Amino acid sequence: MYFTRWKAAAVVLTAFVVCMFAVPNFFPEKTVQSWPKWAQRHMVLGLDLQGGSHILLEVDTKAVRKDKLESLRDDVRRVLRDARVGYTGLAVRGNGVEVRIRDDAGMPAAQTKLGELSLPLGGILGGSGQRSIDITNEAGNLIRLTLTNAAILERVRQSVEQSIQIIERRVNELGTVEPLIQRQGTDRILVQVPGLQDPTRLKELLGKTAKLDFRMVDTGMSPEQALQGRVPQDDEILYSASQPKTPYLVEKRILVSGGDLTDAQPGFDQRTNEPIVSFRFNTSGSRKFAQVTQESVGKPFAIILDNEVISAPVIREPILGGSGQISGSFTVQSANDLSILLRAGALPAPLTIIEERTVGPGLGADSIAKGKISSYVGAGMVIVFMLATYGLFGVFANIAVAINVAMIFGILSLLNATLTLPGIAGIVLTVGIAVDSNVLIYERIREEVRAGRTPINAIDAGFNRALATILDSNITTFIAAAVLFYIGTGPVRGFAVTLGIGIITTVFTAFTVTRLIVAYWVWWRRPQRVPI
Amino acid sequence: MRLLRIVPDDTKFDFMRFRRISFPISALMSILAISLYFFHGLNFGIDFKGGTLLEVQSKSGSADLAKMRNTLGGLGLGEVQLQQFGGPSEVLIRIAEQPGGDAAQQVAVAKVRNALGSDVDYRRVEVVGPRVSGELLSYGVVGLGLAIFCILIYLWFRFEWQFALGAMIANVHDIVLTIGFMSITQIDFDLTSIAALLTILGYSLNDTVVIYDRIREMLRRYKKMPMADLLNASVNQTLSRSVITHVTVSLALLALLLFGGQAIHSFTATMMFGVVLVGTYTSVFIAAPILIYLGVGTGRDAYSSSASDKP
Numbered sequence: 001m002y003f004t005r006w007k008a009a010a011v012v013l014t015a016f017v018v019c020m021f022a023v024p025n026f027f028p029e030k031t032v033q034s035w036p037k038w039a040q041r042h043m044v045l046g047l048d049l050q051g052g053s054h055i056l057l058e059v060d061t062k063a064v065r066k067d068k069l070e071s072l073r074d075d076v077r078r079v080l081r082d083a084r085v086g087y088t089g090l091a092v093r094g095n096g097v098e099v100r101i102r103d104d105a106g107m108p109a110a111q112t113k114l115g116e117l118s119l120p121l122g123g124i125l126g127g128s129g130q131r132s133i134d135i136t137n138e139a140g141n142l143i144r145l146t147l148t149n150a151a152i153l154e155r156v157r158q159s160v161e162q163s164i165q166i167i168e169r170r171v172n173e174l175g176t177v178e179p180l181i182q183r184q185g186t187d188r189i190l191v192q193v194p195g196l197q198d199p200t201r202l203k204e205l206l207g208k209t210a211k212l213d214f215r216m217v218d219t220g221m222s223p224e225q226a227l228q229g230r231v232p233q234d235d236e237i238l239y240s241a242s243q244p245k246t247p248y249l250v251e252k253r254i255l256v257s258g259g260d261l262t263d264a265q266p267g268f269d270q271r272t273n274e275p276i277v278s279f280r281f282n283t284s285g286s287r288k289f290a291q292v293t294q295e296s297v298g299k300p301f302a303i304i305l306d307n308e309v310i311s312a313p314v315i316r317e318p319i320l321g322g323s324g325q326i327s328g329s330f331t332v333q334s335a336n337d338l339s340i341l342l343r344a345g346a347l348p349a350p351l352t353i354i355e356e357r358t359v360g361p362g363l364g365a366d367s368i369a370k371g372k373i374s375s376y377v378g379a380g381m382v383i384v385f386m387l388a389t390y391g392l393f394g395v396f397a398n399i400a401v402a403i404n405v406a407m408i409f410g411i412l413s414l415l416n417a418t419l420t421l422p423g424i425a426g427i428v429l430t431v432g433i434a435v436d437s438n439v440l441i442y443e444r445i446r447e448e449v450r451a452g453r454t455p456i457n458a459i460d461a462g463f464n465r466a467l468a469t470i471l472d473s474n475i476t477t478f479i480a481a482a483v484l485f486y487i488g489t490g491p492v493r494g495f496a497v498t499l500g501i502g503i504i505t506t507v508f509t510a511f512t513v514t515r516l517i518v519a520y521w522v523w524w525r526r527p528q529r530v531p532i
Numbered sequence: 533m534r535l536l537r538i539v540p541d542d543t544k545f546d547f548m549r550f551r552r553i554s555f556p557i558s559a560l561m562s563i564l565a566i567s568l569y570f571f572h573g574l575n576f577g578i579d580f581k582g583g584t585l586l587e588v589q590s591k592s593g594s595a596d597l598a599k600m601r602n603t604l605g606g607l608g609l610g611e612v613q614l615q616q617f618g619g620p621s622e623v624l625i626r627i628a629e630q631p632g633g634d635a636a637q638q639v640a641v642a643k644v645r646n647a648l649g650s651d652v653d654y655r656r657v658e659v660v661g662p663r664v665s666g667e668l669l670s671y672g673v674v675g676l677g678l679a680i681f682c683i684l685i686y687l688w689f690r691f692e693w694q695f696a697l698g699a700m701i702a703n704v705h706d707i708v709l710t711i712g713f714m715s716i717t718q719i720d721f722d723l724t725s726i727a728a729l730l731t732i733l734g735y736s737l738n739d740t741v742v743i744y745d746r747i748r749e750m751l752r753r754y755k756k757m758p759m760a761d762l763l764n765a766s767v768n769q770t771l772s773r774s775v776i777t778h779v780t781v782s783l784a785l786l787a788l789l790l791f792g793g794q795a796i797h798s799f800t801a802t803m804m805f806g807v808v809l810v811g812t813y814t815s816v817f818i819a820a821p822i823l824i825y826l827g828v829g830t831g832r833d834a835y836s837s838s839a840s841d842k843p
Contacts, residue, residue, distance in 0.1 A: 048795070056664065058634070199657070200645070203638070354634045354661040356641075363587065363655035363795075370793035378787030382780050388536040389776060422724060425796055428788055429731065429803075432781035433738075436773075439780070440742065443773040450541060469745045472690060473738040479682045480734035484727055487675035492727045499731070532535065 003519055011512040015403055018505075022409035043412045045194075046420035046494055049368050051361035052194035053202060057167075057351040059159050059187045064349045065095075065152055072133070072145060073097045075117055083113045096133075096146035107141055114143060121150050156187050159348040164189055169344035170205045189351070199358045201337070209306050209350050210341035212258030214289070216251045217300040217312055223247040241308035242329045248309045250302045255292045260285025264342035266335040269327055275335035278325040279342060286322025294318040303328075305338070371424040378428050379405075382435055390442055393532045396521070397438035400514040404434045407505040408498065420494030430502025433477065437510035441466040442532050455530045456522055463515055470510050478503045538779065539772040547767045548760040551821035558705060558818055565712025572715045577722030578658060580672070582629035582665035584641055587656035588648065590621040597623060600648070607643050618794050622655070634661035672726040676707070679730055683737055691744060694826040699740050702819035706736045710806040719798040728799050732806030735781070739774060739815040746770050747820065751829055759829050763820050774812060782808045 003011070024032045024042040032040055047054050069092045076097055080087050086102035087110070101110045118133035132151035136144045160183055171179045171193060180192040193202060218235045226249045231237060234252050239245040264279040281289055292301075293315050302312040303326050311328035330338070382401075386394040408427060412419065445462030453461060481503060484496035521527075578585050588595075597614055600623060604612045610628045617624035625644065630636040637659045645654070660668070680703060687696040710732055714721055746766040754762060785808065788800040823829075 058663075198654070200642075207638075352634045352661075353638055353659070355664045356638075356657065356659040358654070358657040360653060360655045362589070362653060367793060367795055370791055370795075374787045374791035377791055378784040381783040381787060385536075385780060385783060389538075391535050421795055422727060422799065425788055425792065425799065428784050429781070432777075432784045435780045436738075436777040439773050439776045443770075443776070446541075446772075447769065465749075469742050472745055473741040475686060476683050476737040476741055477734035479686060480679050480730045480737075483675050483679040483682065484730050487671045487678075488723070488727065492723050495724075495727050499734075 003516055008516055011516050015407060015509075015513055018410040018414075019403065019406040020410065021413045022406055025409065025413060041413050041416055043409070043417060043419045045364075045368075046418045046423065047192060047194060047357070047364075048359050048421050049364050049371075049419065050194050051196070051359050051364035052192065053196050053199040054355075054357040055191045055193075055199070055203065055206065055353055056184065056355035057163075057189045057191065057206060058354045059156055059163065059189075060350040060352060061152070061156055061187055064155050064159055065147070067349065068147060068152065068155055069095075069097065072117070072147065076114065076145065079113045079117065080110060083109050085110045085113070093144075096144055098142060098144050101141040101143065104141065107137075110143060111135075111137070114145065117145070121148075121154055153186065156349075160187060160189060162348045163351060166345050166347055167191060167206060170340060171202070173340045173344070174202060174205070188354075195361065196358070197361065199356070201333075203353060203356070205337060205340065206351060207353065208341055209347045210258065210344070211306055211346040212261070212342060213254045213304045214256045214292075215254055215302050215304060216292075216296065217302050218249045218251055219299060221249060223249045238302070238304060238307055238309050241305065241310050246309075248302055248312055250304065250309070255301070256281065256285050256289050258342060258346050260288070261342055264339040266332070266339045267325070269325070272327075274327055275330040275332050276325045276327045277330070277335050277339045277342070278323065279339075280323040283322075286320075289322065289324075290318060290320045293320075367421045371421055375424060375428055379431060382431055386435060386438070390438075390532050392521075393438075393442055393518075396514060396517045397435065397442075399517060400438060400509050401431060401434045403513050404502075404505050404509045405431065407509070408502050411501050411505065412498065415497075417497055418494055419498075422492060422495035423498045426495045426498030427502060430499065430506065433474070433502065434506045434509065437466075437470045437474075437506055438514060440470055441510070441514065445530060446532055449530050455527045458530055459518060459522060463518075467511060471507065474503050474507050539775050541772075543768045543771055544764075545768060545771070546764060547816055548764050548821050548824070550817060551824075554813075554817035554821070561712070562705060562708050565708050565715070568712045568715040574711070574715055574721040575718040577720040577725075578626070578629075578660045578665070579722040580665055580669040582637070582660050582662045584625075584627040584637060584644075584660075585656070585658045586625040586627075586641075586644060586654065587617060588623050588625065588652040589619075589655050590623070590652055592651065594620045595623045595652075600625075603647050604644060607640075607647055609640050609643065623652075629662060629665075634663065637661055668723060672723065675726065676729060676733075679733060680704070683733070687741070687744075691748060692828065694823060694828045695744050695748075698819055698822045698826055698828075699737060699744070701822055702740055702814045703733055703736060705818055706732055706806060706810050706814050709810050710802060713805045714802060717801070719801060722798075724796070724799045725802060728802040728806065731803060732811060735807045736811035736814055739777075739811055740819040742773065743767060743770050743815050743820055747823065747828075759824055762829070763823060767816055767820050771816075774816065778808055778812050 021041065024035070024040060032042065073090060073092050076099055077090060080099070085106040088100050088102060090097070090099040101107050114135060118131045118135060121130045121132055130148060130150045132148060134146045134148055136146070138144060164181055164183060167189065168181050171181065171191065174193070176193050176196060178194060180190070182190050184190045191206065196202060218232065221232070223237060224247070226232070226235070226237060227247060231249070235249050236252055237247050238250055239247055260281050262280050262282045264277055267276055267278050268274065269276045297315050297317060300312050300314045303310045310326060326338070383398050386397050388394070390397060405427065408430065441462055444466040445458050448458035448461045449455070478500060481496050481500040485493055485500060488496055590596075597616065601612070601614050604614070604625065609630065613626040615624045615626075616622070627640055627644070630640045641657065641659055680700065684696050684700050687699050707729055710729060714725065719725070743766060746769060747763060750757070750762050750766050757765075782804070785800055785804050788796060789804060792800055
């Protein structure tokens with residue numbers, strides 16, 4: 001039971017410092033911000049407590065693959081054309097591209113040139129020895145270029161990274177506090193936006209690829225004719241974004257794309273007073289746009305967003321200034337959203353929402369209130385029970401448990417951890433575990449007293465024997481908490497965090513704080529009998 | 533001040549004899565729980581089944597369930613369940629997973645939002661797509677298995693293998709009975725239920741380890757005491773602690789159950805059953821007596837007890 005002076009001081013100091021980290025949670029955000037940086041750490045309320053949206057997005061791997069295959073096919077065409085090798089039957093098949101070389105003489109050139117398309121993956125450094133394309137020759141001069149899985153994965157990874165940046169720009173425009181956007185796994189992105197009343201708008205901003213194209217409308221044939229007969233090879237049919245869905249026959253060739261935009265702003269048309277989106281191109285976009293509009297005065301072109309025609313105005317005069325406007329039955333809100341999307345840029349691949357959890361601020365506030373009430377009531381009942389069972393030692397136990405809980409809050413703040421409703425449940429349960437460690441010690445002391453030891457001896461033996469048990473039993477619970485942390489997400493993880501931290505602080509307080517309190521009491525009172 | 537003594541000093545209950553009743557009861561209950569699981573099933577929440585859950589609150593007093601049921605039933609979303617949740621103005625709407633992948637779930641939510649309009653406040657919206665729900669379920673099952681395995685390894689290192697095995701049997705028994713409880717009550721089985729199961733596991737083990745610790749200590753101290761007496765003595769000596777600890781945990785859980793609200797209700801109800809009812813029973817009546825069958829202490833001179841050897 002003997003503590004050297006410096007050891008006692010170390011225990012008190014550690015407990016005090018850890019508890020102090022919990023202090024910023026009790027002050028309003030404004031006040032805390034004026035404190036030094038190191039003192040600002042505090043717990044973050046989870047989405048279930050403060051309200052907000054948790055949205056898990058997945059990159060459409062199929063679309064990435066399709067994109068990649070199509071660009072491979074175009075590359076093959078370009079390479080063979082440049083090398084003046086005759087070919088037939090160039091097409092995407094399954095997981096690759098097939099092409100048949102017309103005559104044997106072309107084979108060597110085709111093989112070398114196509115071989116150059118296959119690049120080592122992972123850049124010049126970090127080369128894993130894998131290549132982007134596997135090339136095989138089959139009978140009848142058939143060459144098959146297969147995209148490797150590694151190449152697709154690489155592309156998905158890049159898509160996720162680009163998408164995260166674009167989503168950040170989009171979400172920041174909503175003006176919310178501290179949105180969290182991070183990669184999950186290989187092909188997923190987690191978006192958490194606290195304090196959002198209605199996630200509909202957020203989801204609209206996330207769900208749009210926002211791929212903007214300017215293309216010519218083919219006036220050689222009416223869309224109805226094309227629909228009945230054959231769509232020309234270089235054209236395709238796209239429908240209008242607004243109801244009723246009208247078909248347009250547009251060229252596949254893209255004149256200028258959204259990537260050439262430098263700015264987009266919502267506004268109003270000066271004549272009709274309708275909401276519009278005005279945009280400005282960068283230098284190369286302006287040049288291209290000027291050239292096209294000069295050549296095609298009097299012809300219509302289509303402004304296409306995500307494969308839907310927003311509008312198809314006729315070019316009245318060449319547009320040389322590099323800026324223009326899009327009109328097309330917008331509302332103020334949709335014009336605003338479109339300009340946000342255009343400014344943020346297009347996603348490299350479509351994203352799908354695969355999980356959504358939204359909690360309204362009302363429910364969050366209710367949960368906080370309920371968490372508080374149940375914690376107070378639970379703690380109150382436990383305190384009274386401990387006092388009734390152990391008297392003075394019950395007071396010691398309650399002090400130790402209070403310090404324990406304060407330390408949990410301190411560590412949670414230090415880690416900037418997120419407090420969720422299951423997390424609060426975890427703290428309440430920790431109170432149970434923490435009390436148990438005291439019960440184990442006290443019951444052991446009772447036994448030792450019955451076995452005929454002197455008070456000081458009994459207390460000493462009680463602590464020593466009980467601590468081994470406390471350690472064993474807490475490690476098993478800690479393993480369960482660790483597994484929960486590893487497999488859990490969101491609220492469940494919050495529970496695991498508080499439970500795990502609670503176990504650590506429980507062991508710490510049982511070994512040091514409780515012991516120190518009792519040791520001090522023994523030194524002070526020199527008890528003749530143990531009052532438990 | 534007179535202190536409260538729930539369990540008197542020096543109890544001498546013959547727990548080991550009770551094993552002739554407790555083992556058959558436990559076996560029967562486990563079989564019952566397993567058949568409940570297979571024939572009655574668990575009420576899988578959207579976490580594992582996929583689908584949509586909306587918690588709405590009527591802005592104009594009490595919610596008209598019949599009317600809402602009508603409105604939502606006409607949307608062609610398949611199975612739509614409505615349920616009063618908490619106060620009279622709050623309704624929980626569950627929509628089964630829509631065919632057509634992840635995007636179809638979002639379409640369903642949009643339809644419901646349109647149909648209910650601005651008469652209600654959306655307190656909670658959860659949409660789990662088919663892929664995520666499958667992953668969550670397998671994570672849950674893997675997690676549970678992983679936890680049991682890790683704990684087993686730990687116990688094996690700290691004790692002898694018989695103890696680890698005994699603890700595991702007790703553990704599986706707890707989990708099985710709790711799953712039976714979830715099946716009878718048809719409590720939502722979701723991610724928090726997995727959390728509850730893991731916590732029950734932790735607590736029950738905690739209890740078992742405390743008793744095993746004592747048994748190990750007794751084994752070292754009394755080399756000649758008959759095994760049944762030794763186990764009885766160990767359980768009796770730790771009985772006061774077991775009871776007091778479970779009273780405090782129950783008090784904490786009771787507070788959560790009464791005042792914690794609907795959001796954690798299924799969690800606390802499960803915990804109450806698993807920790808308080810099953811966990812305590814298991815450590816005393818299953819985990820300890822099973823050591824006899826597993827042959828703990830058979831290396832000792834087990835059947836020649838002497839009076840001086842008694843504690």
